Every structure is written in structure tokens, then in C-alpha cells.
Amino acid sequence: MSGTALDPKTAPAFPIAARAAMKDSQLQRNVHHATQVIQTKRARVVAEMADWQELREAGEHIRRHTMEHLDFYLQEFEVNCARAGGIVHWATDAEEARQIVVGLVKASGSDEVIKIKSMTTEEIALNQALESEDIHPFETDLAELIIQLGRDQPSHIVVPALHKNRKQIKEIFQREMHLADLGDRPEDLADAARSFLREKFLHVRTGVSGANFLIAETGGVCVVESEGNGRMCLTLPETLITIAGIDKILPRFEDLEVMLQLLPRSATGERMNPYNSVWTGVHAGDGPQTFHVVLLDNGRTGILADWESRQTLHCIRCAACQNACPVYRQTGGHAYGSVYAGPIGAILTPQLQEMHYAQSLPYASSLCGACYEVCPVKINIPEVLIHLRQKVVEQNAAQVSSSFDIEALGMKAMAVTFRNERRFRAAQRMGRAAAKLLPRKDGWITWLPGMLGGWTQMRDLEEMPQETFRDWWQKREKDDR
Amino acid sequence: MTVETSSKLEILRRIREANHTSSGEEAARNGWRGVPRNYKRARVHPQEVMLDLLVDRLREYDATVIRSDHDRIAHHVALRLEERGKNGLVIPAGIPASWLSVGFEFVRDDGLTFKELDMLGGVLTGSTLAIAETGTIVLQNLPGQGRRAISLIPDYHLCLVCTEDVVETVPEAMRRLQNTATLATTFISGPSATADIEMTRIKGVHGPRTLDVILFA
Numbered sequence: 169m170s171g172t173a174l175d176p177k178t179a180p181a182f183p184i185a186a187r188a189a190m191k192d193s194q195l196q197r198n199v200h201h202a203t204q205v206i207q208t209k210r211a212r213v214v215a216e217m218a219d220w221q222e223l224r225e226a227g228e229h230i231r232r233h234t235m236e237h238l239d240f241y242l243q244e245f246e247v248n249c250a251r252a253g254g255i256v257h258w259a260t261d262a263e264e265a266r267q268i269v270v271g272l273v274k275a276s277g278s279d280e281v282i283k284i285k286s287m288t289t290e291e292i293a294l295n296q297a298l299e300s301e302d303i304h305p306f307e308t309d310l311a312e313l314i315i316q317l318g319r320d321q322p323s324h325i326v327v328p329a330l331h332k333n334r335k336q337i338k339e340i341f342q343r344e345m346h347l348a349d350l351g352d353r354p355e356d357l358a359d360a361a362r363s364f365l366r367e368k369f370l371h372v373r374t375g376v377s378g379a380n381f382l383i384a385e386t387g388g389v390c391v392v393e394s395e396g397n398g399r400m401c402l403t404l405p406e407t408l409i410t411i412a413g414i415d416k417i418l419p420r421f422e423d424l425e426v427m428l429q430l431l432p433r434s435a436t437g438e439r440m441n442p443y444n445s446v447w448t449g450v451h452a453g454d455g456p457q458t459f460h461v462v463l464l465d466n467g468r469t470g471i472l473a474d475w476e477s478r479q480t481l482h483c484i485r486c487a488a489c490q491n492a493c494p495v496y497r498q499t500g501g502h503a504y505g506s507v508y509a510g511p512i513g514a515i516l517t518p519q520l521q522e523m524h525y526a527q528s529l530p531y532a533s534s535l536c537g538a539c540y541e542v543c544p545v546k547i548n549i550p551e552v553l554i555h556l557r558q559k560v561v562e563q564n565a566a567q568v569s570s571s572f573d574i575e576a577l578g579m580k581a582m583a584v585t586f587r588n589e590r591r592f593r594a595a596q597r598m599g600r601a602a603a604k605l606l607p608r609k610d611g612w613i614t615w616l617p618g619m620l621g622g623w624t625q626m627r628d629l630e631e632m633p634q635e636t637f638r639d640w641w642q643k644r645e646k647d648d649r
Numbered sequence: 650m651t652v653e654t655s656s657k658l659e660i661l662r663r664i665r666e667a668n669h670t671s672s673g674e675e676a677a678r679n680g681w682r683g684v685p686r687n688y689k690r691a692r693v694h695p696q697e698v699m700l701d702l703l704v705d706r707l708r709e710y711d712a713t714v715i716r717s718d719h720d721r722i723a724h725h726v727a728l729r730l731e732e733r734g735k736n737g738l739v740i741p742a743g744i745p746a747s748w749l750s751v752g753f754e755f756v757r758d759d760g761l762t763f764k765e766l767d768m769l770g771g772v773l774t775g776s777t778l779a780i781a782e783t784g785t786i787v788l789q790n791l792p793g794q795g796r797r798a799i800s801l802i803p804d805y806h807l808c809l810v811c812t813e814d815v816v817e818t819v820p821e822a823m824r825r826l827q828n829t830a831t832l833a834t835t836f837i838s839g840p841s842a843t844a845d846i847e848m849t850r851i852k853g854v855h856g857p858r859t860l861d862v863i864l865f866a
Contacts, residue, residue: 198847201847202847205847205848205849206844206848209848218689219687219689222685222686222688222689225685226684226685226687229683229685233680233681233683233684235668236668236672236680237672237677238668238672239661239664239665239671239672240672240676240677241672241677242660242664243651243661244674244677246651247651250651252831256651258654258656258657259656260656260659260660264656310843310845310846310854314845327844327845327848329845330848333847337846354846354851355853357846358843358846358851358854359853361854361855362853362854362855365855366767366855369763369855370764370767370802383830385830386830386831388830388831394841394842394843394844394845394854395841395842395843395845395854395855395856396801396841396855396856396857397855399797399801399855399856400801400856403797403801404763404798404802414660414664419677419681420681421823421826421827421830422820422823424823425690425819425820425823426686428819429688429819436844436848438838438850439706439783439784439838440780440783440785440838441838442710442837442838442839442842443837443838443841444835445797445833445834445835445836446833446835446836448830448831448833449831451796451832451833453760453796454790454796454797454798455796455797455833463660465660465663469663469664469667472663472664472668473663473666
């Protein structure tokens with residue numbers, strides 16, 4: 169039932185995937201419209217908060233502090249969750265997490281699960297693992313339902329079906345729910361989803377969720393949502409399995425006062441999203457009586473070990489950076505080849521792959537800084553992008569013997585040239601002579617040969633002037649005399 | 650009970666290696682106290698302005714809000730039910746009898762099945778507190794509020810909020826909730842909604858599609 173998961177190991181490089189996306193004008197219109205709406209809403213509700221910068225400051229400090237004491241807080245969470253009747257599991261990687269969850273679902277005696285939207289389960293491709301064991305996962309978030317029924321892939325962290333408009337959604341629902349007369353007003357589509365899933369909510373005995381926050385102090389879990397599908401999945405089943413990255417820890421209950429102000433305003437441009445649930449272990453007579461939490465590493469400790477990019481782990485998945493990014497707004501999410509798209513995806517995805525895959529993503533940015541400005545916990549994404557570019561270059565240089573590394577050779581030659589005035593002037597003359605052949609009639613150069621083509625792939629170059637500044641300066645001095 | 654699995658030990662080892670140190674309770678508590686909290690943490694508006702703010706914010710979410718005196722709650726409950734065309738509602742244990750209007754059927758939740766809750770179609774609950782700035786009502790598993798399923802499955806929610814339980818800011822709310830932080834807790838800001846289709850907030854998906862609030866003194 170699920171499509172092929174977005175896998176950074178097999179996805180095409182960003183420039184190639186982006187080129188294809190740029191040809192889809194419907195996709196571009198949809199992404200543009202949705203990100204425009206959400207950005208306007210966000211700007212309005214952020215502007216009314218006189219203490220927004222102080223909240224961001226606190227958010228950044230809470231996240232940094234949490235990472236510095238992560239080993240303590242994870243254990244504190246485990247002890248408190250267990251005391252309240254929850255069972256905590258630890259998974260070093262995606263494979264281990266999938267095995268744990270599949271085993272727990274089987275033990276619950278159910279061959280169906282209802283799911284709350286969770287990017288972490290997308291990251292580990294849980295649905296495919298469940299299906300291969302004949303367990304049917306039902307996505308219950310409206311956008312995830314659209315993705316699942318359309319055999320599509322998420323393109324946005326908060327609104328995974330943002331690339332689809334109402335007409336396209338209507339067609340998917342008509343086909344998959346057998347509703348020939350379905351209208352295309354958003355209300356009609358929401359009603360259809362409500363009827364389609366109602367029966368599942370009332371009968372399926374096992375639920376799977378992600379988590380927005382794990383509260384170390386109490387052992388509680390917090391899920392932030394809109395539709396009520398989250399509340400259904402974590403209240404009505406007999407067994408609940410929550411999968412959370414180890415980065416989702418918050419030290420204390422009180423810290424929610426910062427996150428519950430930053431997250432909704434940044435994510436959906438609302439003062440508060442319709443529903444937040446906090447539960448702690450098992451509550452007698454209320455909700456699931458068996459509760460598991462799977463704590464997932466899957467590359468996160470590797471990111472923690474790199475002090476220049478560990479701030480990547482501060483992310484609270486609001487997607488404000490995606491909505492603000494001029495690159496994402498052109499390409500949409502699929503071009504990033506990962507469930508985490510946009511600026512945060514450009515830094516998170518390659519690091520989760522230990523820099524072995526998705527090496528083009530740190531370059532999928534103009535470094536304009538819009539992402540940093542809107543980030544509710546002040547992750548300096550441009551800084552991390554540059555750091556990762558350096559890592560990519562070093563890695564590539566280490567793979568080839570340095571004498572065969574053309575880029576490194578070129579840089580060395582340039583250093584030699586720039587150190588000596590005579591050599592520099594000669595190089596300028598040669599460059600001007602060679603460049604004479606390249607400009608179009610309007611004076612712009614749109615194509616450069618060989619490795620230099622990397623520059624003109626992304627931008628045009630102005631024709632070289634007839635005279636250099638140095639030549640002009642010398643001539644001027646002569647003329648003055 | 651916690652188990653020392655090899656994966657747990659491995660993850661903790663990796664974290665300590667990344668941090669070049671292992672953290673303990675004292676270091677964590679001291680570090681936490683160093684977090685700057687210069688954001689607004691207390692009320693700035695007088696009571697009436699704050700209550701008006703709550704009403705405005707709830708109405709923006711498309712909830713209906715009625716102001717009432719304590720003595721007239723039952724009267725307003727009856728008016729709401731008439732307007733919504735309901736003959737009765739589910740109630741949790743602990744609802745004061747004085748809230749219940751004569752002439753309607755109130756079914757107490759003594760472990761109703763989900764199917765029964767779905768059929769009954771409406772619920773009346775109290776609340777722990779409300780946050781004016783965000784238009785949020787907090788429910789907990791307490792007398793008068795009940796288990797989570799009863800305010801979730803029925804399509805209509807009539808919620809009573811006492812003016813004494815209204816705070817202005819999120820931080821004030823978290824302070825009040827600190828002692829009951831481990832209860833099952835739900836923050837409700839308007840009726841169920843989604844923005845998943847073209848980022849337009851539309852009312853009514855899986856939770857109650859209609860939310861009426863009686864704010865009483």
C-alpha cells in the first residue's frame with residue numbers, strides 16, 4: 169500500500185531532482201500558495217508577541233542545555249515513565265527500532281495499527297516494515313492519509329501533503345474511498361476523512377505515535393496536533409507504542425511553557441493548535457493500559473559529537489525554515505530525497521547518513537539566512553551548512569589521492585598565481601582573451617567550460633571588462649602627471 | 650522497572666563520548682537554573698480585560714462563548730442544548746447537580762463503550778483552567794472532567810470554565826498545572842480543525858466539531 173520511501177541512500181542528487189521538480193508548474197503553484205499563506209499567518213501571530221525574542225532565547229538555551237545533559241535526562245525520563253507504568257526501549261538504529269515495534273505490535277495481538285503523523289516513523293520507514301509482516305498501518309492525520317492513499321511521499325514536516333491542492337486530493341479520495349459524488353471544498357474532504365477513519369478509531373486495538381516532547385521530570389509525553397486524530401490514537405487503543413528520537417527530551421514540565429508558545433506560532437501560525445495531549449505512563453481507567461516508548465538514536469549521537477553542527481538536534485520540527493526558504497519554495501520537498509526537506513533537511517539528512525549520502529544537500533541553499541531568522545530555537549542553519557560543505561570537500565579530497573584532486577590542484581595553482589603580481593597580471597590577460605569567445609550578445613556569460621561550469625550552472629557571469637582596475641589606475645596616474 | 654540493555658548502554662556511551670563527560674543530577678539541575686527566562690511570565694491586564702481576551706480568542710477559533718452568573722448556569726446549559734438540538738449529554742462523575750437543567754437527559758459515564766459515546770453525540774464537562782492569550786482550555790482526568798475519551802468521541806462539547814480558573818499566559822498555566830502534571834491532560838483550543846488542505850484552517854475533523862463554552866463567575 170505504501171509507496172517507496174524517500175531514501176537518501178538511493179535518491180538522486182538535489183540538483184538533478186530539483187530540475188525535474190522545477191518543470192512541474194502545478195507543484196510549484198501549490199507549494200508557493202501554501203507557504204505564502206502559512207508565512208503570512210506566522211508573521212501576524214509572532215508580531216503580537218512582544219517577548220518573542222526572549223522566548224527564542226530561552227528555547228535555544230533549553231535545547232542546548234538538554235543536549236549537554238542528555239544522558240542524565242534520558243535516564244530520568246526512563247525511570248519516571250517506568251514508575252508510571254510505561255515500558256522504555258532503546259534502539260541504536262532504524263533496523264533495531266523497526267524490529268522492536270513490529271514485535272510489540274505482534275505481541276499486542278493486532279494485525280492493524282492506527283498511526284498519528286510521525287516524521288520519525290517515516291525516517292525509519294516503519295510502514296513498509298509493518299506491511300512486510302502483514303500488519304496494516306492506517307495513517308490518520310489528514311495529510312498523511314492523502315499521502316498514504318495517493319501512494320505518495322511527504323514533502324513537508326508539518327503539512328506533508330502541502331504539494332497537493334484540493335482538486336488533486338478530491339481525486340485521490342474519490343478513487344480510494346469510492347466516493348463518486350465527493351465535492352472539492354476542504355470541508356467536504358475533511359468530512360470524508362472523518363467518516364473513513366471513524367470505524368478504525370473505535371475498533372483498532374493498537375496505536376503508534378511519534379512525540380513532540382518527552383518530559384524527563386515526570387516521564388510524560390506530549391503530542392501537539394490539530395484534528396483530534398492524535399487524541400483518538402493515543403486514547404482509544406489498548407496498546408500504544410510511541411517512537412521518539414533521543415533529541416525530543418525536555419528537562420522539566422515547566423519547559424513546555426516555552427515550547428508551547430514557540431511551536432504553534434512557528435508551525436501553523438496559530439496562537440495555539442487545537443489539541444495538545446500530555447500523558448504519563450498508564451492512567452487507570454483512561455486510555456491504553458499498555459504503553460511503550462522506543463527511544464531512537466539512528467545517527468543522532470553522531471551529530472551530537474560534532475560540536476559545530478550539534479545545534480541541528482535542537483530542532484523542534486516546526487518547518488518555519490521550509491516555509492521561509494526560497495529554494496524549498498521553488499523545488500518543494502521531494503527534491504531533497506528525504507522525509508526532512510528544506511533547510512533543516514539540508515543539514516539533518518546528510519548528518520543522519522553520517523555524511524555518506526545526500527552530500528549535495530548542504531549546497532541546496534543560497535545562504536540567505538531566512539531560515540535562521542524564523543527558527544524558534546535559533547538554529548544557525550547557514551553556519552551549519554557551511555560547516556557541512558567543508559566536511560564534504562574534505563571527505564571527497566580524502567577519497568581521491570590529493571595529486572589527482574583537480575579542484576585542490578586548481579586551488580593550489582590559484583594560490584601560486586595570486587602571490588605574485590606578474591603571474592596575476594598574466595593570468596588576467598589570459599582570462600580576458602579566453603573569455604572573449606563566451607559572452608552572448610547581451611554581454612552575459614551563461615556557459616563556462618569544464619569544472620568552471622559549476623558556477624554557470626546556477627548563475628550567469630558578466631562579461632569581463634576591457635580594462636582591469638589596476639590598468640585603469642596606472643593609466644590615470646600617468647595622465648595626471 | 651528499567652532494564653540495562655546493550656543498546657541503552659551503547660547509546661549512553663555514545664552521548665557521553667560526544668559530550669566528553671557524563672552528566673549527573675546536580676550538574677543538570679544547576680545548568681537548568683541558568684536558562685535565561687526573560688519572557689512574560691505573569692499577567693499584565695486587569696481581570697475584565699483578560700476575560701474579554703479569552704472570549705475573543707475562543708471566538709476566533711469558532712467556538713461559541715456565553716458569559717453567565719453562577720446561578721444561571723443550568724439556564725444557559727438548557728439554552729445551548731435547545732440551540733444545538735440535543736436532548737441530553739454525557740457527563741463525567743463529579744458534575745454539580747446545579748449545572749444540570751431539568752427536562753434533559755444527562756447520562757453519567759460509568760464506563761460507557763466507545764460506540765455508546767459515539768451514539769450519544771454530546772458531552773458536558775468542567776475544566777481545570779483556561780489561558781486567555783491563546784484561547785486554550787485545559788482538561789484533566791479529575792472529577793467534573795472525566796477520562797479523555799468522553800470529551801473526544803462525542804461530536805459536541807459543552808465546556809464550563811470558571812472565571813477564577815482563567816490565567817492570562819501560558820507560563821502561569823504551567824505553574825498551576827505543576828502539581829497535577831502527571832494526570833492525563835488535554836489542552837483544547839477551539840473545535841477540532843485542520844490546515845492540511847492548502848493551509849486553510851477548517852473546522853471539524855475527528856474531535857468534537859462544535860465547541861460551546863460557558864464562562865461563569
